[in-house]
Amino acid sequence: MSFLFSRLFILLACMGSGMALAVSFGQAGHTVAGVAAGALAWLVWDGWRAARFAAWLYRLQDDPTAAPPRFFGTRKEVAERIQRLLRQQARAMAESENRLRDLQSALQASPNGVVILNERECIEWCNRMACEHFGLDARRDLAQRVTNLLRDPALVACLAARDFDEAIALTSPASTSAHPLRLAVRIFPYGEGRLFLLSQDITVLEQAEAMRRDFVANVSHEIRTPLTVLAGFVETLQTLPLGENERRDYLARMARQTARMKNLVGDLLALSRLEGSPQPGLEEHVSVRALLERCEADARALSAHLHGESAHSFVFTGMDEADEIAGVAGELQSAFFNLVNNAIRYTPPGGRIRVGWKAGETGDGRFFVQDSGPGIAPEHIPRLTERFYRIDPDRSRESGGTGLGLSIVKHILQRHDAALQIDSLPGQGACFTAIFPEFRISREKRVSGQT
Amino acid sequence: MSEKHLSSQFDSDLNAVSSQLMEMGGLIETQIQHAIQALAQFSIPLADDVIHVEDRVDALEVDIDRALTTVIARRQPTARDLRLLLAVSKITTNLERVGDEAQKIARRVKSIIANGESHKMPIGDLRVASDLAIDLIHRALDAFARLDIPAAVDILKEDNLIDREFKGFTRKLITYMMEDPRTISDSLDLLFVAKAIERIGDHAKNIAEFIIYIVKGTDVRHSSLTHIETITQ
Numbered sequence: 213m214s215f216l217f218s219r220l221f222i223l224l225a226c227m228g229s230g231m232a233l234a235v236s237f238g239q240a241g242h243t244v245a246g247v248a249a250g251a252l253a254w255l256v257w258d259g260w261r262a263a264r265f266a267a268w269l270y271r272l273q274d275d276p277t278a279a280p281p282r283f284f285g286t287r288k289e290v291a292e293r294i295q296r297l298l299r300q301q302a303r304a305m306a307e308s309e310n311r312l313r314d315l316q317s318a319l320q321a322s323p324n325g326v327v328i329l330n331e332r333e334c335i336e337w338c339n340r341m342a343c344e345h346f347g348l349d350a351r352r353d354l355a356q357r358v359t360n361l362l363r364d365p366a367l368v369a370c371l372a373a374r375d376f377d378e379a380i381a382l383t384s385p386a387s388t389s390a391h392p393l394r395l396a397v398r399i400f401p402y403g404e405g406r407l408f409l410l411s412q413d414i415t416v417l418e419q420a421e422a423m424r425r426d427f428v429a430n431v432s433h434e435i436r437t438p439l440t441v442l443a444g445f446v447e448t449l450q451t452l453p454l455g456e457n458e459r460r461d462y463l464a465r466m467a468r469q470t471a472r473m474k475n476l477v478g479d480l481l482a483l484s485r486l487e488g489s490p491q492p493g494l495e496e497h498v499s500v501r502a503l504l505e506r507c508e509a510d511a512r513a514l515s516a517h518l519h520g521e522s523a524h525s526f527v528f529t530g531m532d533e534a535d536e537i538a539g540v541a542g543e544l545q546s547a548f549f550n551l552v553n554n555a556i557r558y559t560p561p562g563g564r565i566r567v568g569w570k571a572g573e574t575g576d577g578r579f580f581v582q583d584s585g586p587g588i589a590p591e592h593i594p595r596l597t598e599r600f601y602r603i604d605p606d607r608s609r610e611s612g613g614t615g616l617g618l619s620i621v622k623h624i625l626q627r628h629d630a631a632l633q634i635d636s637l638p639g640q641g642a643c644f645t646a647i648f649p650e651f652r653i654s655r656e657k658r659v660s661g662q663t
Numbered sequence: 664m665s666e667k668h669l670s671s672q673f674d675s676d677l678n679a680v681s682s683q684l685m686e687m688g689g690l691i692e693t694q695i696q697h698a699i700q701a702l703a704q705f706s707i708p709l710a711d712d713v714i715h716v717e718d719r720v721d722a723l724e725v726d727i728d729r730a731l732t733t734v735i736a737r738r739q740p741t742a743r744d745l746r747l748l749l750a751v752s753k754i755t756t757n758l759e760r761v762g763d764e765a766q767k768i769a770r771r772v773k774s775i776i777a778n779g780e781s782h783k784m785p786i787g788d789l790r791v792a793s794d795l796a797i798d799l800i801h802r803a804l805d806a807f808a809r810l811d812i813p814a815a816v817d818i819l820k821e822d823n824l825i826d827r828e829f830k831g832f833t834r835k836l837i838t839y840m841m842e843d844p845r846t847i848s849d850s851l852d853l854l855f856v857a858k859a860i861e862r863i864g865d866h867a868k869n870i871a872e873f874i875i876y877i878v879k880g881t882d883v884r885h886s887s888l889t890h891i892e893t894i895t896q
Contacts, residue, residue, distance in 0.1 A: 357685075365693055368689055385805075
């Protein structure tokens with residue numbers, strides 16, 4: 213109502229002032245003309261204002277923040293309301309845009325590959341991980357049919373049959389034999405015929421599964437072999453009449469097989485103990501000299517026991533060092549002697565074996581065992597520390613190894629933050645070096661001795 | 664895949680043919696992978712798998728050819744559409760041959776396994792060449808889906824890598840055969856495997872040439888690399 217009254221009031225005011233002008237100029241006869249002129253002036257002025265208002269509305273289409281010209285009365289109110297509405301709309305829009313961006317960055321951050329497909333199975337959006345998994349290009353491959361680029365027959369069949377109940381395992385197109393990449397892909401339908409494709413890297417999972425399978429198979433095989441031999445001898449003893457000498461011989465062989473099984477089980481237990489126990493701290497220190505002295509005594513005894521007269525010649529160096537290693541004495545002793553033991557078993561009788569301790573260039577400490585044995589071919593070196601990995605299965609079993617020695621060494625060294633380095637060439641012997649980092653070694657005594 | 668036509672049915676016909684071709688491509692890719700895996704792992708079931716897939720590949724080839732004939736008869740395509748359809752026909756033939764090569768590899772693998780002396784042969788040396796071949800076919804099919812000219816030119820440049828590997832491998836096999844005549848039959852089998860891998864690379868190269876033909880309209884078969892590069896610039 214106020215809207216109507218205000219306009220009426222202005223109109224009347226214009227008409228009144230026209231009349232007043234006519235009267236003041238002393239031409240009372242033209243009163244009507246004055247009123248009409250006033251009304252006309254109002255019409256022109258109002259029309260001009262309306263035109264400006266419309267122009268402002270037009271401008272708003274391009275620039276929602278355009279400031280209105282100065283209005284008053286009704287138009288001012290209308291303009292303010294329009295502006296408020298526009299502001300609200302802009303805020304709502306910004307909010308939903310932000311939410312969309314949040315959602316997209318959440319999907320981007322996902323460790324899984326995400327591909328969104330429209331109802332024609334064309335790629336609508338994909339995250340960075342999906343690009344890596346499937347070799348997609350996030351910009352160029354939009355609107356591309358997904359089966360044109362992910363051509364795995366299992367996936368194509370699953371999309372064709374629209375059977376999305378189970379995950380599909382497939383080899384990624386980005387996979388190479390050096391860096392295999394296996395994926396589990398699941399598809400979830402949503403909305404009207406749209407699809408949500410999720411891919412997960414299962415390479416490590418499958419490798420772990422394969423390793424577990426191999427491990428169980430290996431353990432069973434390693435245990436079955438001596439058991440078969442034992443069973444054979446038991447049967448012989450049960451069924452055949454044997455002389456005293458033969459019987460003693462058979463029993464001795466049986467004892468060897470049981471000893472082998474005992475070793476194997478012992479090594480397996482040692483491994484599982486190493487895996488289960490916490491990392492040794494830095495408080496306890498072991499003297500390197502004590503470790504080397506025990507190694508020397510054990511090594512000479514073993515070599516003499518195996519080869520008698522033609523025992524290996526040993527050179528032990530670094531015995532006078534006063535270095536200490538922070539760690540567990542029993543474990544380190546076992547790791548060091550395992551390395552020496554390997555050298556003794558793989559070096560022909562009379563060969564030379566050098567064992568010692570020296571300081572590395574970067575402050576680290578190195579325990580090394582160098583032999584003059586047959587050496588190791590380069591393709592075997594990276595796999596030597598795998599459980600039950602054997603270069604020549606018959607030979608190493610014959611020499612009494614369980615196939616777990618180097619795995620145990622590697623485990624112990626890892627627990628002491630140390631690394632195992634293997635340098636060897638066929639025919640030129642091998643050198644195994646355990647490298648301990650500086651913080652695991654204390655040299656206090658030597659430093660104080662020098663000053 | 665191609666620009667819009669007035670008739671959307673025509674569009675969907677073209678898309679359907681391309682999709683079928685890509686499906687066939689996917690089958691072929693896994694066939695090669697399995698053949699190579701069968702060789703690396705001496706797996707007879709995998710080799711048998713490769714040989715069995717051949718039927719599905721053949722059926723797809725016939726299907727695609729029939730679809731192509733129908734589209735050409737009904738729509739009488741011109742220019743780029745015609746080139747696309749012709750190229751699809753040629754690429755189908757090439758893919759089918761790749762499938763044949765995979766099958767050949769599988770058969771040779773079975774024969775090597777049957778000989779029983781397989782662990783003495785330098786099979787690991789085929790790794791580089793076979794990885795290259797798988798990669799080339801994969802990239803050729805990707806380049807077709809995207810009609811990606813730079814990728815196609817890259818494939819043409821890389822084919823000679825496989826050829827070089829093949830020559831090196833042949834020399835190695837000769838030394839094996841000279842050292843120990845008992846390895847001759849296995850060596851011959853491996854030679855055929857290496858040749859099949861080399862042929863797969865050639866087929867990838869042909870596919871790349873057809874991609875350039877679709878987009879640029881120039882037939883670049885039997886022309887030099889520098890010529891192709893000036894065309895595609």
